[in-house]
Amino acid sequence: MNPGDGAPIRVLQLLQGLAIGGIERMVLDLAFGLPAGEFTPSFCTFDRRGALVQDIEARGLALHFRRRRGSADLGYVLWLARLLRRERIHVLHAHNATAFYYGALATQLAPRTRFLYTEHDRAFPTPLRERGLHAILSRRTDAVVTVSDTLRGNLIRYEAF
16 A cells, blocks of 8 residues: 555554553564555554553654543544544554454544454454454455464354454
8 A cells, every 4th residue: 555645654553552462562573574664653552551662662653542431432433533534544453353343443434544453362252242243344344364274264254254
């Protein structure tokens, strides 16, 4: 994806927090490994900041944080959609199911932002209500990445990805 003006592609990484853990470290390694002249990474968390914030701040990269209120905070969706539009984010990259939920809804309200979802790990089958919601939201997802073939198969089998 090229924004058309020669400027770097702005990629916002959306995840629960930046505690020291496998997913968080992988997200930072991915973002920090993008070619600097081609991409500008930034980060957004919704439950906590975490110890890895230091790594982001040391590189002078943007970190956005707003604590969500409850498990289905529609105010967070609106806040995230405004952030995507204000920062002119080209790609929102959500990590795991909760970020998928917020990212898929927010990109509905910021249609110029492409939506990439990575599933790292979760138990299947998910509750029926979540399965239906995820099947609907998957239609707004531009690309899906899983860390294993088993996860890929489960997303297809249980959630109609």
